[in-house]
Structure formats: structure tokens, C-alpha cells
Amino acid sequence: MSNNIDPYNDFMQTAPVQYMNREGVLQESGKFIRQWGEKCLVSSGETAWLEAGDQIEKSLSGSGLPYDLIRFSGECCDQNAKKIVHEAKENGADLIVGVGGGKSLDAAKAGAEFLGSPVVTIPTIAATCAATSPMSIMYTLSGEFDRNLYLKNNPNLVIVPPKVIAEAPTKYIQAGILDSFAKWYEGRTVFPKLEQPSLFASSSFELSKLLNEKLTNEASDTVELVQSNKVGSSLIEVTNTVLFLTGVIQSLGQRENRGAAAHAVHNGLTVLKESHELLHGIKVGYGILIHLLLEDRSDSEIRETISFFEELGMAPSLKKLGLPGDDDHLRAVAEKAVDDMLMDYMPFEVTPRMVEDSMRTLEDMVG
Numbered sequence: 001m002s003n004n005i006d007p008y009n010d011f012m013q014t015a016p017v018q019y020m021n022r023e024g025v026l027q028e029s030g031k032f033i034r035q036w037g038e039k040c041l042v043s044s045g046e047t048a049w050l051e052a053g054d055q056i057e058k059s060l061s062g063s064g065l066p067y068d069l070i071r072f073s074g075e076c077c078d079q080n081a082k083k084i085v086h087e088a089k090e091n092g093a094d095l096i097v098g099v100g101g102g103k104s105l106d107a108a109k110a111g112a113e114f115l116g117s118p119v120v121t122i123p124t125i126a127a128t129c130a131a132t133s134p135m136s137i138m139y140t141l142s143g144e145f146d147r148n149l150y151l152k153n154n155p156n157l158v159i160v161p162p163k164v165i166a167e168a169p170t171k172y173i174q175a176g177i178l179d180s181f182a183k184w185y186e187g188r189t190v191f192p193k194l195e196q197p198s199l200f201a202s203s204s205f206e207l208s209k210l211l212n213e214k215l216t217n218e219a220s221d222t223v224e225l226v227q228s229n230k231v232g233s234s235l236i237e238v239t240n241t242v243l244f245l246t247g248v249i250q251s252l253g254q255r256e257n258r259g260a261a262a263h264a265v266h267n268g269l270t271v272l273k274e275s276h277e278l279l280h281g282i283k284v285g286y287g288i289l290i291h292l293l294l295e296d297r298s299d300s301e302i303r304e305t306i307s308f309f310e311e312l313g314m315a316p317s318l319k320k321l322g323l324p325g326d327d328d329h330l331r332a333v334a335e336k337a338v339d340d341m342l343m344d345y346m347p348f349e350v351t352p353r354m355v356e357d358s359m360r361t362l363e364d365m366v367g
């Protein structure tokens, strides 16, 4: 029997230990962070620190928690995670606080994992559920995907500052919303085909219905709020959906109710170097539309989804996303998408030809 523990397969981890999302939370962040350590190392992205640093510093000082600050830049890679470990050891820190976007938070979580310390995340954008998940997506120093690093625990404390998220560029919340939506579109394809879904898979599916309802009703409002840099109740609800609920659905569904064509097409798009500039969620949004076409959903449903995504600010075609759409590129994307293990979760066989045809159909529909 192996002594190794595999956090992905051996047990379930569903949510962060503590989660907060309310106005003014940064001003009192110190007293909540202090619960988890005697001295902390803050690792923050540059822009994130300009937005949130002042309030965090004041609050840490005010609560008497000593801290050191390092800048995060570049990729979430082993080198950056080890730098965090090194700095923490140098400074005698027993707690890591990550501030910023997905890569910065993933690096802080990986650093804490290697160090064996608790971790606090402070997301300054809501483009993914990195703030709450028990996983870091590791890249090489030059930005190639390396591996998924499954962690011993979800973050100990997540502090979401809605004002900072409202003041970030709109593309981040748009991407976060579309990536969350995939939980519903993929779930309703995968779940009904499970022969004996577990309690956990069923829970994840029920929650994805709620997610769909929430985003359908409140996503447009939220995008408008972020466009005018305002906080409102829908922004809080939608960021909770993107940052928290999506992660819970993912964790509950981990082994059964999985991603499918929308994410497989996302992974296919990564063969286009032009796509590397686009946020994960934006590519997933495109993948959702291809997913619907592959399933042969009704023309009216597909058209409604396209106009809804456009209302959310997404450009729903290769042309509008600035990606090449000639035959060779389409074939390369389709082959990579079909090769992806997530495509196997589709309840019927998907061929590269079907993906290519769907991509062409979408271009014709959107123009």
C-alpha cells in the first residue's frame, strides 16, 4: 500500500474555512488575518497592491500583526512559489497572504503548501475561483502549462473586497461569469447521463441550477455596476457565485459531474497563439457556444445565448475575438479539443469534423 496521499482522489475538500465579502472588509482585514499566524508574508501583484495595499497595510499595522511584503510578477511557477517559501523562512513568517489575480493567489497557495503554513487570499479581481480552490495551476517560468497542483487544504481565509473588484477592468468579471456559467451548461449535459450519481454529484448539479438562475438574473446588472465602478447587491451575489459557489460545485462534482465540451474547446483554442492574450473565461464562453452547437440545441436557444453573452460584453466568434478562422487553424483547434479528456464526458462521440463544423456555423451566425 502506498503511503502517498492524493488530495484529488483520496478525499473531498469543498470550501475555504472562512470567507468574507462585504464593503469595508479590507479596513478590518488585519484582525481576521491575525487569527492564522504570528507573522505574515504578503505576496501581492503590483496593480493589486496599488488598489488594495494601503488599506491592508494600515489594518495589519493596526492589529499588531508584523508582516513583510514581496511583489509577485510573472507566472505561478515553482520558482515563484519557492521564492515565497524562501522569503517566509528568511523573515520568520508562519502565514502567507496572497493578494491579486488568479496567478498571484495560486502562487501564494503553492508557497504555503510547500511551507506547510496557512494561507489567506485577497482576490482583487473575480475572473476565476482561484481565491477559494484547493488547487494551484502551475506553469513553467515561460508560461507553458505544467501541472495542476492539488493542495492539502482550501485557503484558511478568503477576503473579498467588492469595491476593489468593482473598480477593476470589466473584462475580469465578464470572464469570471462565463467560466462559472460553464458549470451549468456542462453539468446539464454530463449529470443526466450518470448511472448512479452520488449524493455529492447530485448536490453539485442542484447547485449548478441555482448558479444558472443567479447569473441569468443578475450577471448583466453586475457587469453594468463594474462598468461604472459601483458596488451593489448583485455584484456581491455574482462575485460570491464566481468565487465561492463555482468552487463548491467543482469540488462536489469532482469525480463525476465534470467539465465537458466547453472546457475541451477552451483547451483546443490554446493552440492559437493569438488566444494566449484572452482570459480563460472568455475562451470558455466561446466554448459554451460550441458545446450548445455540438449538442444540436435549438436555433432559438443558441441565438438567445449568443445575444445574452453579447449583452455581457463577450465577443462570441473567432473573428470578433481576434482569432484566426481559416481551415488549418480550425482543424488544429478541433483536433486538440477532441483529444482533450474532458471531451470524453460528452454523452456521444465528438469528432474533429463536428467541432470544425460547429465553429463554422457559429461564425456564420455571429458574423
Ligand SMILES: [Zn+2]
Pocket (backbone or CB within 6 Å): 179, 182, 263, 280, 284
Ligand atoms: Zn474554467
